[in-house]
Amino acid sequence: MKRVTIRDVSEKAGVSTAAVSYVLNGREGKVSSETVAKVRKAVEELNYIPDFSARSLANNKSKLIGVVIPQTEERKQLLLQNPFYSELVCGIEARLRQSGYHMILSGVEKGEGYLDTSMQRNLDGAIITGIYQESFYEDLKKVRMPIVLIDSYINDSYFDSVGIDDELGGYMATKHLIDNGHTNIALVTGLIRKDGVVEKRFLGYKRALKEAGLFYNPDYVFEHSVTYEYGREAGKLIASKQMEITAAFATSDLMAMGVMQGVRDEGREVPTHISVIGFDDISVARISTPPLTTIRQDAVAKGIMAAERLLSAIGHTEAYRSFEPLVMPLELIDRRSVLRIGGSAE
Amino acid sequence: MKRVTIRDVSEKAGVSTAAVSYVLNGREGKVSSETVAKVRKAVEELNYIPDFSARSLANNKSKLIGVVIPQTEERKQLLLQNPFYSELVCGIEARLRQSGYHMILSGVEKGEGYLDTSMQRNLDGAIITGIYQESFYEDLKKVRMPIVLIDSYINDSYFDSVGIDDELGGYMATKHLIDNGHTNIALVTGLIRKDGVVEKRFLGYKRALKEAGLFYNPDYVFEHSVTYEYGREAGKLIASKQMEITAAFATSDLMAMGVMQGVRDEGREVPTHISVIGFDDISVARISTPPLTTIRQDAVAKGIMAAERLLSAIGHTEAYRSFEPLVMPLELIDRRSVLRIGGSAE
């Protein structure tokens, strides 16, 4: 299929390429309505489709957004297995497409930069989730394109960001357990990295403890990787050891599901023997046995808002730095995995 | 950050732009090793990054692959909620990136073409999953780029394809139930569309029935949408009605999970009262209660193979039509959701 160029259109319509370019880009005010009609007709008949590569070369706009999500360390595959990221991506893509943008979805080798990609592709902007080493963000800044960080506590006014109040979330979860009479509460979590979301949730956990006059016991924190498998392992430990633990706060639903299974592996029941509360409210949380009590955040909405912000930043050149970080709401979803114990009042 | 061009590099190195282009594109044979060294040095020092837009304009190669997956009808969001697609995408992206390609992931409005996108972006190829109207495929062919279809029974030698033997899968699942003494077997499925995968699974279901001398009873097929919700509804019907149904084959795990819940909603148990077998082996199948017996396919591998085939097709210009459709293996994973009933042998 031979490519139809803007020149073909201009010839067919009997006008200049500039005129065609004008009507194609909505600057119809600069051209007579008669010319507009002729051009539209020619475009239609020739089935003209503009070449974004050429366009990008001419004006440095690609209508392309880079979306980065974390990947598994071993197999270098996207972390889409975690439904949380899937939903995020769904939201982003839908919103972007609605405005005529496309999304390049990729992971990034750890330690490697994203500068190459952004420059090669003339990206109009990027949405970054996950947490990377500092040099990664420095690179990003050099490119001078709008960037939205999701779930990042990088404190740099260059970046716009959307997230949740993770500290509050951790507090809410732990408080809920405490309100139900639990005093020996485990924390099951992925690696607690500086400025990461789990660190904040961890902080919230400690705050709730302290507020209730409970001691923080380091032996009660099970920290490893954000996987079902590790959650299960932790669950086994919690259920088997001669510990007084009666409840666990898992910093992600994926892990919470594992914890519940681990508890069962040891012949004990959730919530009869061990109560469990998760974080995220991924779709399986609703359908697990028992249905998981959790802190809900709306991942799809998060993705949509991130895209929204990015698009608006792309529109308003250089004025985009003025954004306040966007903090999305949280909600406690009380299902069946937490048991009220003791005789404590509400 | 001012863009460093090939001209900057050539000047710094004291050679021509052609020389730079040669060493950058691996045609080092055309140039003295001394020049190569000078160029490499200059590239390094200037931190030169080629512009893919320009490259694309000059030689019609974009290093960009279009990946299309189905989307929800109502909200126009990607079907990534279904873990099956997530895994597919993971595999595709990982393999593509490994070869220096990027992926534009998108859904496509129903009825709308993909021709625009492919031409605008100068895509080097595309991977399509899902089933679309004929005109969609016709458009695709016009662009004359390599295309791999996943899970499609479009019979057109232009397209390469990777999939599984869905008929066999349906047969295996149904046969397994029959082998366990079941004779009244329901089918719970999404819309049975011509040339779609579920149609084939449906055919396999009927073949197993016929082979066992069982009658095909249209009242036993529950056909609607591929969702947990509908599965649940069907499960309720199956468990409540005064039917003789003792087992159900759900054409996707997502639905199978729903069926199990629906059965429970009616106060009955899986597999005690109703046996359930699914399809796909998504990750939650392993951790459901009870763990789901299912027909396993490896979605990640499917994605990797699709990407692999596409890349190879891109390499061998126009010779790519010679491919045989790739059929990936299937495996019955026997867990705990199917009960052996009656006194049948084997």
Added chain:
DNA sequence: TTGTATGCGTTATCAT
């Protein structure tokens, strides 16, 4: 082996 010049499709500048 190396350099020059042209084309790729579009936008934007500048005359007309």
Added chain:
DNA sequence: ATGATAACGCATACAA
């Protein structure tokens, strides 16, 4: 209002 024409950055055919 409209139409030439020069970038944009790279690859490559061709000349040296």
